[in-house]
Amino acid sequence: MKTIKTRSQTKKLAQELATALARPVQTCTLLTVLPLEMRYMIFEHIFAEEAKPKLPHPLMQTCKQLEEEATDAAARILGTKVHFTLKLNNTRRTSWSIRHTFRFRQPEKKEARASPLFTLGRGRTQWRVFRQSSIGKQMMARTKQISIHWLTPSAGFIIDFRVDSPPEIAVYKHWKKPDLRSHVSVDEAYRMMDATAIRWSTRKADCSVKWVDEFVNDLRASWIKLRTEAKGKDSRVRD
Structure with a gap:
């Protein structure tokens, strides 16, 4: 040759x-x-x-x-050109499903959208497999921005990771009415999300699969606690 x-x-x-x-x-x-x-x-x-x-x-x-x-x-x-979006579905009481998609941000080029790297049947995305893969771990460690979209209550976080300081976490909220199943009011959910953003924006960290898992687990624990307290209040009112 x-x-x-x-x-x-x-x-x-x-x-x-x-x-x-x-x-x-x-x-x-x-x-x-x-x-x-x-x-x-x-x-x-x-x-x-x-x-x-x-x-x-x-x-x-x-x-x-x-x-x-x-x-x-x-x-x-x-890695640095990728913007990940994770979608949290908390319709189940005991476990949440997580889907992921990503798109590329390229200078002077039209933004290119890409399909998830790992999928299940019916178009579902398997975050569990992606997070354990070599490319998943490496790309998450290099990306600078992720979005976490929470299907219920239709709100989420945009997280920018910075080199020498804690991540900047913005909360966006589209929830217009309370979720009757959870008994949680809109204001209570918003306060919980704001508190989560503040708590995690004080810790210097790089993006990683581990960071995302811990953030989602913390959000899930806060939501379960809030929902339990809301249901307890409703029970006392009915009594």
């Missing part, structure tokens, strides 16, 4: 891979014989220059070596 020295040659090879990716074995052989530096140049072209990079990329489904290298490259190159 000829030595590839220029970026244009690397770009040409990356474009040729688009058709070769339909044959995983050939793709793996074609890339693994190249120097690591050259492979990362190809990954950079794929993930940094494509307007809508596909994830998981077909490169991650060729062989174990390219899966690990492409995952690391995608997380490193795309």
Whole structure:
């Protein structure tokens, strides 16, 4: 194989891979014989220059070596451009389901939306699998902004992670009427959300799967406590 020295040659090879990716074995052989530096140049072209990079990329489904290298490259190159949205569904009493989607913020390019990286049947997103995956952990550790949308009471948080200070947490609220099932009033829910935002915005932290899990668990515990207290008040009123 000829030595590839220029970026244009690397770009040409990356474009040729688009058709070769339909044959995983050939793709793996074609890339693994190249120097690591050259492979990362190809990954950079794929993930940094494509307007809508596909994830998981077909490169991650060729062989174990390219899966690990492409995952690391995608997380490193795309991590700071990704805005994650997590949707919390608390309709169940004992457990909440969490779905995730993400989109890319790219300068001078139209924002590209992407599907969840891991899905279940009926279009549901499996956060539980994503959070345990290599690309999930790496991308969450690099992202600078996430949104957590709470389906009931239709409100949420926009969280900006900063380098030298605690995250900035904004609360948005669309709840217009109380949830009759929970017995919690709108004002009580808003106060609880504001208190959660204040409590977590005093702690310096980077984004991570662990941080998101702890934030959601804290929110869930606060909601359960608030709902229990509200139901207790209603019971005393009826008595």
